[in-house]
Amino acid sequence: MYADQVVVINKTGLHARPAYEFVNMAKRFESNIMMRRLDGSDTEAINAKSIVFVLSLGICEGDKIEIVADGDDEKEAVEALVKLVASGFGEAE
Amino acid sequence: MRCKGNPVSEGLGIGEVYSYRTMEFTVSSSPISREQVGQNLAEYYRIKEKAAAELKAIIDQLQREQPDKALIFMAHQEILDDEAIDEKIRHEITENLSNPTWAIYTVYEEFGQLLKNMKKQVFRERAQDILDVRNRLLRVANGIIAPNLNSLDKPVVIAAHDLLPSDTATLDRSKVVAIITETGGETSHSAIIARSYGIPALLGIPGLMNKVKDGDRVVVDALDGELIIDPTEEELAEYAAKRERYLKWATDTEAYLGKKAVTKDGVSLEVGLNIGTVEESRVKQAAYADFIGLFRTEFLYLSSPELPTEEEQYETYKQVLETFQRPVVLRTLDIGGDKNVPCLALPKEDNPFLGVRGLRLCFDRPEIFQTQLRAALRASAHGDLSLMLPMVTNLDDIYQAKELINTVRQEMEEAGIPMAPKIKVGIMVEVPSVALIADLVAKEVDFVSIGTNDLCQYTLAVDRQNQRMADYYQSYHPALFRLIGYATKHFLAAGKPVSVCGELGGDPLAVPVLIGLGVRRFSMNPSSIAKVKRVITHLTIDHAQELADQVQTLATAGQVKRFLERELKDYIC
Structure with a gap:
């Protein structure tokens, strides 16, 4: 199992296009991938490959999330997703 | 058969019904082995x-x-x-x-x-x-083939329970004569789509899907808000003529949209827009308006089971200022016990229109009011924003509201939050009591806007929601014009701008009278802008004053209406 945390920096948060990009990236990996929102009101961990669950976390700009993967490609999966979130999904300010 | 509906997109369509039934399927809970x-x-x-x-x-x-x-x-x-x-x-x-x-x-x-x-x-x-x-x-x-709105083989009137974005995305608009639905109001998706495509639409017709079936001939009168199912030959001919008349008039009127609102004798008036959300088609029409005379904020409270946060409101207000690039008059929360508002959980009242509504509700729940004020003041840093208070009945209301606004402002100043150095505060004139003390009110406010719908309701003792009272709801009642004239005179004498933002403000029959009474600012729904500009362009101030004088001597609303229709027949439909 491998885990890491990252802060969402893009304006839309994990909604609309960024949410879909995130889920599609997650689906490229074999590992089970779970995520949750930290900061104050911690949520339960949800399946990061489910668009509906990801949307249901209501993650906004400035929220911190934790991504946990379990499987053969767990490290690559978490690193790729953290990198994607940290990049701000290419949303220019 | 005739039924009433809410005309959300103006026009008149005659055609055969295509009933669009997407919601029909059966689900059984019977288990399997x-x-x-x-x-x-x-x-x-x-x-x-x-x-x-x-x-x-x-x-x-x-x-x-x-x-x-x-x-x-x-x-x-x-x-x-x-x-x-x-x-x-x-x-x-x-x-x-x-x-x-x-x-x-x-x-x-x-x-x-x-x-x-x-x-x-x-x-x-x-x-x-x-x-x-x-x-x-x-x-x-259920083995039902998708009804498809992109391959209609002839022009139809679409009848549906409601239309979703996915239904209308493939809509072949050239084949749609009109849209009628069972649910939905002014801001529903069906309404927005109909307006942006210029399709006549009548929404909120109770029991519609049980009343019409495929192939039924109907007249959709989205001018007067009526659906006629299976009309007689005479009715058909009558509405076909009405449609022709309307189309010709609408084309002629369209030409006035981009013109300045200047009277024939050269007096410039201001024409504003009423908005209740930030809708794309509204934004386009704002190009023809001088200001946003009424920004209703209720939608923020109606669309969610939870109260809108300061941040959410701030973003919305800022978006409105930045999108429209015009002065915006924001009306603070104007809601009462007649509406079911989940996030407010308002107690039921016997007379909600005479109860805790508008500003009264804001005083009752100051934390809600303060949140809105903070959001609005923060947004004021991004454009020309004024605040307008609804349901004011006496000066105590104004003193108390101004004190609350000042307190919020002071807190924000101390916290170093950026906002406009001064924000204008005005009130809605919609209760006779404040109209009758206009000279005193004028000392305490920066501007006023006359809400003619509520002013009519409260002056004539008529519940607007009560269908049986429809005949008593007389917007052309001479008393109303006298009252508006009285209030306008006193506000103007004190140098305070007066606008009219209710239905009369967008009514080409009433606008000339209001001009005659001294009003120079009007705010209206987008569909009224061209009509109002058309009538303004052909009017002199002298003529307007004559009309206003005449109207105040007439005895009944019916007489006023007939008089105005006769006098202004060249400019109305």
Whole structure:
């Protein structure tokens, strides 16, 4: 199992296009991938490959999330997703 | 048969009904046996694949024609492919022995609820997509072929329970004569689509889908808000003529949209826009308006089970200022016990229109008012924003509201939060008591706006919501014009601008009278702008004053209406 945390920096948060990009990236990996929102009101961990669950976390700009993967490609999966979130999904300010 | 509806997109359409029934499917909860699991799983996958194929066909078509609309269906594809939903449905079938339609129904319902309960609107809106995909699956499961609005073979009147974004994305607008629906109001998706395509629409017709069937001939009069099912030959001829008249008049009127609102004798007036959301078609029309004379904020409170946060409101107000690039008059929360507002949980009152509403409610729940004020003051840093208080009946209301505004302002100043150095505060004149003390009120406010709908209701003792009172709701009652004239005179004498933002302010028959009474600013729905400019352009101030004098000597609303129709017949429909 491998885990890491990252802060969402893009304006839309994990909604609309960024949410879909995130889920599609997650689906490229074999590992089970779970995520949750930290900061104050911690949520339960949800399946990061489910668009509906990801949307249901209501993650906004400035929220911190934790991504946990379990499987053969767990490290690559978490690193790729953290990198994607940290990049701000290419949303220019 | 005639029924009433809410005309949300002006026009008149005559044609045959095409009843668009997407919501019709049956779901049974009857369980399956363990031996049937394999076969039912296969059935679920068959349904899912068929739905996926439908989506793919729509996306392919849209990507060629309207790529932006394809995005709606790509989102649906993602939901259909959702791992968690799929897993849950399989679990329902294999472990709980649900039949496939019941499994789809309950699981989608559960996931839809998950999003429906969210705080932020953008996330809540996605619940609609989930429902949309669910309906598609259940329809496929029932073996019903998708009704398709992109391959209508002749012009039709579309009748539906309601129209969703996914229904209208493929709509062939050239074949749609009119839209009629059972539910939905001014800001529903059906209304927005109809307006942006210029299709006449009548919404909120109770029991519509039981009253019409495919092929029924109907007249959709979205001028006077009436649907005529199976009209007689005489009625048909009458409405065909009315339609011709309207079309000619509308074309002529359209030419006035971009003109300045200047009277024949050269007096410049200001024409503003009433808005209740930030809607694309409204933004375009704002180009022809001088200001946003009424920005209603109720939608923020009506669209969510939770109170809108300061941040959410701030973003919305800022967006309005930045989008419209015009002075904006923001009306603070104007709501009462007649509306069911989940986030406010208002107690039921015997007389909600005479009860805790508007500013009274804001005083009753100061934390809600303060949140809105903070958001508005913060937004004032981004444009020309004024505050307007609704339901003011006496000066104490004004003193108290101003004190609250000042306190909030002071706190924010101390915290170093940026905002406009001065923000104008005005009131709605919609209760006779403040109209009658206009000279005293004028000392305490920066501007006023006359809300003629409520002023009519409160002056004539008529409940606007009560259908049986319709004949008593007389907007042309001479008393109303006298009262408006009295108040306007005193506000103007004190140098305080007066605008009219109720229905009369966008009524080409009433505007000349109001000009005669001294009003120089009007705010209205977008569909009225060209009409009002047309009548203004042909009017002199002298003529307007004559009309105003005459009207105040007439005895009844009927006489006033007939008089104005005669005097202004060249400029109205």
